[in-house]
Amino acid sequence: MDLGLDQPGALDRLFVVLHDIERIDERVTVFFDDPSGLHREDNGIGELVADHEDPHVDIRRTMLAALGGLRGSLTTVRTHVTSVPTTPEVLATLCRTALLASCRLLVLVGPLDIEDRKRNTVRVMLQESSGLYWVYKRAQDFKELTGLIPPPELLAKYKERHDKLWGANRPKPFSEIEVVELASDIISERLRALGEGTEREYVALSKQLIWVFNTYSGIAHAFAWPMMVPGATDRLPGDFVSDLGTTVEVTKMAIESFEEATD
Numbered sequence: 001m002d003l004g005l006d007q008p009g010a011l012d013r014l015f016v017v018l019h020d021i022e023r024i025d026e027r028v029t030v031f032f033d034d035p036s037g038l039h040r041e042d043n044g045i046g047e048l049v050a051d052h053e054d055p056h057v058d059i060r061r062t063m064l065a066a067l068g069g070l071r072g073s074l075t076t077v078r079t080h081v082t083s084v085p086t087t088p089e090v091l092a093t094l095c096r097t098a099l100l101a102s103c104r105l106l107v108l109v110g111p112l113d114i115e116d117r118k119r120n121t122v123r124v125m126l127q128e129s130s131g132l133y134w135v136y137k138r139a140q141d142f143k144e145l146t147g148l149i150p151p152p153e154l155l156a157k158y159k160e161r162h163d164k165l166w167g168a169n170r171p172k173p174f175s176e177i178e179v180v181e182l183a184s185d186i187i188s189e190r191l192r193a194l195g196e197g198t199e200r201e202y203v204a205l206s207k208q209l210i211w212v213f214n215t216y217s218g219i220a221h222a223f224a225w226p227m228m229v230p231g232a233t234d235r236l237p238g239d240f241v242s243d244l245g246t247t248v249e250v251t252k253m254a255i256e257s258f259e260e261a262t263d
Contacts, residue, residue, distance in 0.1 A: 003081070003240045010241050014081070017245045020252065021078045027255055028071040037262025038063070044261030047114060048121045056161040057128035059121055063108065063258065069101035070251050077244065088236040089219055092226075096216035099209070099247045100176060102254040103183035107174070109261040110186040110254065112193060120182070122165065126173035129162050180213045181206070187253055209250065212243045 005011050031037070038060045040046050048059060073094040080086040080094075107120045136150045136158060150158075174182075188202035215237040218226035226237045 003236070005241070007239075007241075013245060014241050017241065017248050018078050018082065020248045021074045024248070024251055024255060025071055025075050027259075028067050031067065031258075031262070035064075040262075043263060044109060044114075044117070048108070048117060048261075051118065052121075052125070052165070054161065055125060055165065056158060057125060057132060059108065059125055062124060062128055063105060066101040066105040066254075067258070070098045070105070070254070073098035073101070074248065074251065088240075089222075091240070092216040092219040092236060095244060095247050096213065096220050098251060099213055099216070100179065102247070102251040103180045103209075105254040105258055106183040106186050106250070107179055110183070110190065110257040112189060119171070120174075123171055123174045124179075125165055126171065129158075129165060130173050133158060133162065176217075177210070177213065180209055183250065183254075184209045187250065190253065190257075205246070208243075208246055211238065212246065216243075 003010075003014075005014065037043060038045055041050070045060065045063075052059065077091055077094045077098070080091060104124065108117065108124060111117045111120065136155060139145075139148050139150055140155075142149050184202075184206035187205065188197075191197045191202065215226045215229060219237075229237045
């Protein structure tokens with residue numbers, strides 16, 4: 001499996017990234033050991049849930065799913081790279097999961113303006129609600145797996161909650177690529193507020209995130225086209241160490257934002 005480690009400096013960069021993944025695992029584990037910050041009313045999470053007393057999918061569940069997804073994916077990448085060889089397709093699929101989970105968490109807790117965070121929360125909740133509705137809708141037609149058919153009262157409760165969330169303004173659920181694009185804007189906003197980076201670097205980061213997500217999505221869905229793009233080597237497009245490093249940096253910012261919101 002060619003990960004491009006023969007390129008100058010690649011191995012050193014990989015060691016740094018793997019150390020960062022180990023630290024990410026530790027930070028997320030600390031939270032899972034004590035998730036009380038999710039249930040306080042006087043912090044950033046409390047501000048987001050205050051307007052949604054009876055949601056179909058509690059946004060805190062979404063956050064937990066994102067944390068579990070990014071940690072599990074990246075620690076598994078680390079294991080495969082260091083001790084348990086696997087295929088490039090597996091690494092790409094894991095990186096995609098980590099990137100999307102990190103971006104979704106950033107969209108919820110990363111914006112500096114609370115109103116932006118609240119608007120994003122509604123659109124992510126609509127993503128969750130729409131996904132659950134699709135499962136219910138398909139299960140309605142089951143003939144054999146009767147235990148999976150949702151009862152009428154459950155569907156009625158779903159419609160009530162979904163319509164309440166949708167409201168009069170009819171916001172659209174996010175698509176996955178919209179989550180990634182918005183996360184890149186939020187990263188730029190946060191770096192700009194800290195006086196770090198340049199506008200050119202922000203644009204480059206945005207393009208790289210979109211490139212990684214699109215090409216790794218193609219691999220995760222078992223398409224051939226990702227291996228037809230420039231830089232593809234041994235079934236992985238682009239520069240794996242660089243792409244993994246960018247994914248990890250996004251994850252670190254997502255966790256930092258989440259820690260601020262639960263403080």
